[in-house]
Amino acid sequence: MIINSICRSLIFSKLRKINSGTLIVAEEAGRWTFGNFSDDKDMALTIEVKDLRIYPMILFGGSVGVAESYMKGYWFTNNLTGVICLFLRNRNVMDPINSGMGKLKGPVNKLIHLINNNSRSGSRKNIKAHYDIGNDFFKVWLDKRMMYSSAVFDNLDISLDQASEKKLDKICSSLKLTSSDHLLEIGTGWGGLSIYAASNYGCRVTTTTISKKQYEYAKQWIHRENLSDKITLLQKDYRDLHGKFNKLVSIEMIEAIGHNYLETYLKKCNDLLKDDGEMFLQAITIADDQYENAKKSVDFIQKYIFPGGALFSLPKLLTSISEVTNFDLLNRDEIGPDYALTLKKWREKMFSKLSFIRSLGYSERFIKMWEFYFCYCEGGFIEKSIGNSQFLFSKRSK
Numbered sequence: 001m002i003i004n005s006i007c008r009s010l011i012f013s014k015l016r017k018i019n020s021g022t023l024i025v026a027e028e029a030g031r032w033t034f035g036n037f038s039d040d041k042d043m044a045l046t047i048e049v050k051d052l053r054i055y056p057m058i059l060f061g062g063s064v065g066v067a068e069s070y071m072k073g074y075w076f077t078n079n080l081t082g083v084i085c086l087f088l089r090n091r092n093v094m095d096p097i098n099s100g101m102g103k104l105k106g107p108v109n110k111l112i113h114l115i116n117n118n119s120r121s122g123s124r125k126n127i128k129a130h131y132d133i134g135n136d137f138f139k140v141w142l143d144k145r146m147m148y149s150s151a152v153f154d155n156l157d158i159s160l161d162q163a164s165e166k167k168l169d170k171i172c173s174s175l176k177l178t179s180s181d182h183l184l185e186i187g188t189g190w191g192g193l194s195i196y197a198a199s200n201y202g203c204r205v206t207t208t209t210i211s212k213k214q215y216e217y218a219k220q221w222i223h224r225e226n227l228s229d230k231i232t233l234l235q236k237d238y239r240d241l242h243g244k245f246n247k248l249v250s251i252e253m254i255e256a257i258g259h260n261y262l263e264t265y266l267k268k269c270n271d272l273l274k275d276d277g278e279m280f281l282q283a284i285t286i287a288d289d290q291y292e293n294a295k296k297s298v299d300f301i302q303k304y305i306f307p308g309g310a311l312f313s314l315p316k317l318l319t320s321i322s323e324v325t326n327f328d329l330l331n332r333d334e335i336g337p338d339y340a341l342t343l344k345k346w347r348e349k350m351f352s353k354l355s356f357i358r359s360l361g362y363s364e365r366f367i368k369m370w371e372f373y374f375c376y377c378e379g380g381f382i383e384k385s386i387g388n389s390q391f392l393f394s395k396r397s398k
Helices: 003-013 054-071 080-089 093-101 103-113 121-129 135-141 160-176 193-201 212-224 260-273 288-294 299-307 314-324 337-352 356-360 364-382
Strands: 020-026 030-035 047-049 181-186 204-208 231-234 245-251 271-286 327-334 385-395
Touching: 003 030, 047 080, 047 103, 047 245, 047 337, 054 080, 054 093, 054 299, 054 364, 080 093, 080 160, 080 364, 103 327, 135 160, 135 337, 135 356, 160 193, 160 271, 160 337, 160 385, 181 193, 181 271, 193 204, 193 212, 212 356, 245 260, 260 314, 271 314, 288 314, 299 364, 314 327, 314 385, 337 356, 337 364, 337 385, 356 364, 364 385
Parallel strands: 020 047, 181 204, 181 245, 204 231, 245 271
Antiparallel strands: 020 030, 271 385, 327 385
16 A cells, blocks of 8 residues: 555654664565664664554554554564664654654543543552453463562572562561561552561561452462461552551552652652651652653553553652652662563563463463563663662651
């Protein structure tokens, strides 16, 4: 179709602006090379076009169209993370598409995102859309403690299980947990952190999730570990929590609250933590120079993976904390590179179990969507367009 050819020409005019790396586009009609020709040709990345409808999808859909065309099988590459890294390094290629013809689908995507707001009922719907797709699927590729957050790698030789356990111990030791502590966890996940803290540090734990599937899994796991006397499992929105705790932890839950609820979340944490108590927060952040634009747009993650999700920049997060809480920052560690490796290991584990995943009834489109998600995030951490921070705060007396 002529529309495909026209769109291809327009896309190629943008690809000619690649100045870091080399990209080869291959289709039946021929091969085209774009980028820095002085680069090692063995390092060139190749996209194999399977369906020419890829071009209008990208031209009119922008970066979301790139993901959607991959999910449909319109293109293939043997190094998806590398391709994503290349486009992140060459923002002069995709940014004009996203802000030009790619804006045509923007209003529809934004409307969907607005519908996915994080009110109490909206949060439950959004969490269900991601976390309740099936515990068996997550068990395939997560570590044995079911930690759906960045692990911490002391070195590249340790396993995902070992790195995940190091992360858990770092959290507990940073909070200096003891048997006299009462730890509040906002965002249970499948229960791995609360069980680790209660088992290894002897503290009491109150933990909450609004995911039905996670709640059921954690409840059974806590019972199997005979920890029901130490762990109180709730199915409550963070806004409905009450009480006072001397330690508080929230691991990569802040990404689910949405832009409009940051102050609400931080004020609630402040209210729940006793004076002189400590809070450990792990959060994915977005580069500050991309924050305002990201607030106004909807990306692949928000449309397909985490409806209602939002990333805050480090300055935005720290400024809000200083304005609405009594928290003082004691320490911050950046573990973005650890997350890139965590995502790589998740993807490798998922691909090692594809037959089993298919037997569970998940489609090829679903598998491609999750592959793109893993590589999309891995590339973001490699190129530092997103980061991951571990914060330790203390609450000063008023």
